Amino acid sequence: MAVALRERRSGLRPNDFGDSPLPTWIGRVPGVEAVALPDHLANWDCRNNRLAWLALTSDGFLETAAAARARYGADRIALVMGTSTSSIGATEEAYRRLLPDGQYPADLRRPIVHTPHSLGDFVRAALGLEGVAVTVATACSSSAKIFAQAERLMRLGLADAAVVGGVDSLCGSVLFGFNSLELVSPEPCRPFDRARRGISLGEAGGFALLERDGEGGPWLLGYGESSDAHHMSSPHPEGFGARLAIQGALTRSGLTPDAIDYINLHGTASQKNDEVEARLVADMFPTRTLASSTKGWTGHTLGAAGIVEAVIAILAMDTGLVPGTLNAQELDPACGPQIRIGNESADVRFALSNSFGFGGSNCSLLFGKARHE
Amino acid sequence: MSTLTAYVNGVSFWAPRLPGWQIAAPVLRGEAAAPLQPAPRPSPTLLGPTERRRAPDTVAIALEVAGRACESAGADPKELPSVFASTHGDLAISDYMSETLARTPTLISPIRFHNSVHNAAAGYWTIGTGCYEPYTALTAHDDTFGEGLLEALTQAACGDRAVLLAAYDIEARGPLATIVSSHGIVGAGLVVSPHTQASSVARIRWRTRRGGDRTVALECNAELVAGNAMAACLPFFEALARAERRTVCVGLSPTLSLELAIDFPDVEHPDEG
Numbered sequence: 001m002a003v004a005l006r007e008r009r010s011g012l013r014p015n016d017f018g019d020s021p022l023p024t025w026i027g028r029v030p031g032v033e034a035v036a037l038p039d040h041l042a043n044w045d046c047r048n049n050r051l052a053w054l055a056l057t058s059d060g061f062l063e064t065a066a067a068a069r070a071r072y073g074a075d076r077i078a079l080v081m082g083t084s085t086s087s088i089g090a091t092e093e094a095y096r097r098l099l100p101d102g103q104y105p106a107d108l109r110r111p112i113v114h115t116p117h118s119l120g121d122f123v124r125a126a127l128g129l130e131g132v133a134v135t136v137a138t139a140c141s142s143s144a145k146i147f148a149q150a151e152r153l154m155r156l157g158l159a160d161a162a163v164v165g166g167v168d169s170l171c172g173s174v175l176f177g178f179n180s181l182e183l184v185s186p187e188p189c190r191p192f193d194r195a196r197r198g199i200s201l202g203e204a205g206g207f208a209l210l211e212r213d214g215e216g217g218p219w220l221l222g223y224g225e226s227s228d229a230h231h232m233s234s235p236h237p238e239g240f241g242a243r244l245a246i247q248g249a250l251t252r253s254g255l256t257p258d259a260i261d262y263i264n265l266h267g268t269a270s271q272k273n274d275e276v277e278a279r280l281v282a283d284m285f286p287t288r289t290l291a292s293s294t295k296g297w298t299g300h301t302l303g304a305a306g307i308v309e310a311v312i313a314i315l316a317m318d319t320g321l322v323p324g325t326l327n328a329q330e331l332d333p334a335c336g337p338q339i340r341i342g343n344e345s346a347d348v349r350f351a352l353s354n355s356f357g358f359g360g361s362n363c364s365l366l367f368g369k370a371r372h373e
Numbered sequence: 374m375s376t377l378t379a380y381v382n383g384v385s386f387w388a389p390r391l392p393g394w395q396i397a398a399p400v401l402r403g404e405a406a407a408p409l410q411p412a413p414r415p416s417p418t419l420l421g422p423t424e425r426r427r428a429p430d431t432v433a434i435a436l437e438v439a440g441r442a443c444e445s446a447g448a449d450p451k452e453l454p455s456v457f458a459s460t461h462g463d464l465a466i467s468d469y470m471s472e473t474l475a476r477t478p479t480l481i482s483p484i485r486f487h488n489s490v491h492n493a494a495a496g497y498w499t500i501g502t503g504c505y506e507p508y509t510a511l512t513a514h515d516d517t518f519g520e521g522l523l524e525a526l527t528q529a530a531c532g533d534r535a536v537l538l539a540a541y542d543i544e545a546r547g548p549l550a551t552i553v554s555s556h557g558i559v560g561a562g563l564v565v566s567p568h569t570q571a572s573s574v575a576r577i578r579w580r581t582r583r584g585g586d587r588t589v590a591l592e593c594n595a596e597l598v599a600g601n602a603m604a605a606c607l608p609f610f611e612a613l614a615r616a617e618r619r620t621v622c623v624g625l626s627p628t629l630s631l632e633l634a635i636d637f638p639d640v641e642h643p644d645e646g
Binding site (some may be wrong): 018020022074075077084088091092094095096097102103104108109110111114115116117120121124130131132133134135136137138139149152153155157158172173176177178179180181225226227228229230231232233237240241249329355357358359360361362363 | 461462590
């Protein structure tokens with residue numbers, strides 16, 4: 001991911017998902033179809049859990065989780081997953097392949113992949129964890145809110161560590177659903193561009209191990225959660241709920257806006273989200289803060305966006321590479337000087353990541369290279 | 374781990390033959406018979422007349438139990454963070470989406486699409502009450518009630534404030550019903566807080582416990598919610614209704630449970646406060 005960000009190489013491609021693809025671009029993960037789950041996990045087989053497995057077996061995460069299990073005990077590690085549609089793609093497939101008598105085809109008669117906890121149950125089994133195991137589904141804020149939930153569980157001593165993760169995969173529901181709301185772009189998404197034409201949908205999986213008492217950073221320093229109380233599929237026009245979430249993250253961390261070096265924005269490239277979010281950033285942060293949307297690389301990965309963008313914010317702290325806004329050519333006039341098109345180099349000590357979702361659910365996460373005293 | 378204390382300051386319940394806590398509590402105590410005729414689904418008064426008619430079953434039941442729990446706690450809904458827990462979400466909309474996608478995908482209804490998200494009921498609740506406090510929406514399959522209650526208790530303890538829980542599941546429809554089993558509509562609501570107040574129904578001292586222990590409800594009560602995916606909430610509400618000091622275990626995962634030692638200090642010793 002770090003290389004793709006540096007080389008400004010997008011994962012978006014013309015939509016080739018399903019039998020009658022809409023004219024749009026998607027962030028499809030290559031090779032998901034070819035992933036084979038181990039035999040003992042075959043009961044959970046579906047696109048979403050294959051994508052989860054691909055992520056679990058990347059960057060040594062299985063080994064990291066196994067070492068944590070040995071260190072803390074399987075029942076002392078909480079599992080908090082986030083997803084929007086989980087494995088609804090398996091249910092869609094069953095309906096496409098119904099037998100003449102209305103029954104599911106034999107290979108899809110597995111109840112666990114037709115319910116939203118499919119993801120959490122799969123990862124619990126895959127990692128051999130025996131503690132709290134829950135799936136959060138608050139649309140596009142899901143895998144940001146899991147950091148907050150995990151922190152609370154550790155704070156009360158209900159767990160010593162937590163595996164958090166977000167996985168969402170392409171499916172008919174989201175492609176045709178967002179299309180019905182006229183939010184899907186016919187071209188690769190251009191976040192914050194004055195001529196943006198909507199979102200590009202993507203899929204992704206990401207995991208992180210959170211420890212209450214770790215040896216080194218990065219650290220989760222704060223989070224803020226709020227509701228818009230405005231509309232099911234449209235943000236609050238003044239970004240009231242989003243502002244509360246950002247302020248909440250700042251307050252919890254004891255930091256002020258001028259400490260924030262980088263903000264990974266929600267920046268979906270929808271007309272309304274980007275306008276509201278751009279005004280909010282211009283109003284709340286000093287000109288030195290860098291901000292960008294990375295959805296030109298990944299597309300909008302919905303319930304996985306929170307953790308994908310948390311990882312990007314942490315990469316910026318690790319590498320000093322601050323990604324710009326891929327595909328944007330001319331910024332919307334609502335944008336302040338914070339929002340950048342090109343990549344930059346900077347010492348990022350404190351980074352914020354925004355996730356705002358359907359149903360007016362907002363979450364901002366604040367990470368630090370070092371613990372802020 | 375240590376044991377934490379919380380108070381149940383508001384309670385609500387709804388099932389077709391137990392429509393409301395006032396009816397359910399005496400039935401669960403064995404003092405009254407359940408009505409024979411199932412009640413029609415609750416009507417969410419928080420929504421305008423058109424939206425009320427169109428509201429999916431998940432939204433109708435969630436708004437009903439959330440509203441009644443706040444009423445019973447004397448709490449302003451605007452001031453409470455909330456936890457919405459549902460095993461399967463809106464099974465009727467999942468059936469509609471899957472069926473439409475199989476036949477005429479470009480004709481998906483935009484309203485049904487945004488109602489298909491697991492947090493739809495929570496969204497309508499915060500919009501209807503004008504609440505800027507955060508909500509979450511979660512699932513844990515058979516252990517959804519336990520995980521929902523744990524998250525509400527955890528938020529209450531961490532934030533030192535009252536938190537609303539709304540737990541609910543509805544009936545499966547269409548081909549999905551051949552694989553995912555859930556019958557009828559069941560909803561349950563609680564307002565939990567670290568602080569007692571005049572409306573407090575019970576005190577709970579809680580902790581997590583290794584093993585898959587789960588308290589079972591009395592058979593005569595269990596059959597009133599049998600087959601619904603949220604039936605696992607019943608033992609806790611049975612204990613509240615019976616107002617007897619007892620310990621209830623609800624599942625958190627196949628290998629962990631939430632142990633709730635329930636007592637009624639005000640009921641048993643009215644002078645202690």
